Amino acid sequence: MSRRRGAAVAAALALGLGAAGCTTLDNAIAKVPWFTTMRDQPAIRPFEPPHLMPPPGSVPVTGREDSLDLLTGLGEVVNPVARTDWSVGRGRRIFETYCLVCHGAAGRGDGPVTLKFIPPPDLTLDVSKQRSDGYIYALLRQGRGIMPRYGDKIRGADRWHVVNYVRRLQGAGDGRQ
Numbered sequence: 525m526s527r528r529r530g531a532a533v534a535a536a537l538a539l540g541l542g543a544a545g546c547t548t549l550d551n552a553i554a555k556v557p558w559f560t561t562m563r564d565q566p567a568i569r570p571f572e573p574p575h576l577m578p579p580p581g582s583v584p585v586t587g588r589e590d591s592l593d594l595l596t597g598l599g600e601v602v603n604p605v606a607r608t609d610w611s612v613g614r615g616r617r618i619f620e621t622y623c624l625v626c627h628g629a630a631g632r633g634d635g636p637v638t639l640k641f642i643p644p645p646d647l648t649l650d651v652s653k654q655r656s657d658g659y660i661y662a663l664l665r666q667g668r669g670i671m672p673r674y675g676d677k678i679r680g681a682d683r684w685h686v687v688n689y690v691r692r693l694q695g696a697g698d699g700r701q
């Protein structure tokens with residue numbers, strides 16, 4: 525074999541090893557139990573469903589929210605946010621952003637758009653005062669009739685801050701209802 529030919533064969537072998545040998549060698553090493561390879565690891569393989577269950581009591585933070593029935597069961601929804609001044613203040617800012625246009629600054633149903641729109645109910649009337657916190661929460665979240673839903677704009681605890689502010693407008697003290 526001439527020197528040139530020898531070099532060419534060596535190069536071809538090296539190339540062949542480089543292209544095919546990498547995975548073959550890898551596969552061979554993975555079969556030997558005392559070598560450490562990254563194949564044996566507690567990873568989730570492609571297309572394998574994760575077998576981890578969420579811890580008990582977890583709640584989803586993404587995805588669709590189930591609709592709340594406005595007529596039944598809402599009395600049992602407990603307001604988890606204490607009606608502190610901070611909560612009421614935050615609720616006020618949100619109320620003034622989204623609700624004031626219709627319900628008015630004091631919640632009396634005399635917001636600026638009511639001149640050209642069907643007036644909403646006065647939230648300070650006894651009939652509204654007797655609603656549960658869960659009812660106001662549900663109404664805010666999913667709307668009703670011509671009242672739009674705000675659940676997609678007002679999220680998480682902010683909804684309860686607004687409930688707390690509506691309660692304050694209705695003249696309620698610091699207790700929860």
Ligand code: HEC
Binds near residue numbers: 626642652653668674
């Ligand atoms: C576009 C005008 C409009 C906006 C904005 C609006 N509402 Fe309403 N709201 C209404 C109308 C109209 C009703 C009556 C709906 C019905 O009875 O079917 C209503 C009803 C309600 C009621 C029920 C009163 C009761 O006793 O049944 C509550 C509570 C309420 N709104 C709270 C809010 C809150 C909180 C916001 C802001 C997040 C808000 N609304 C924003 C128009 C509006």
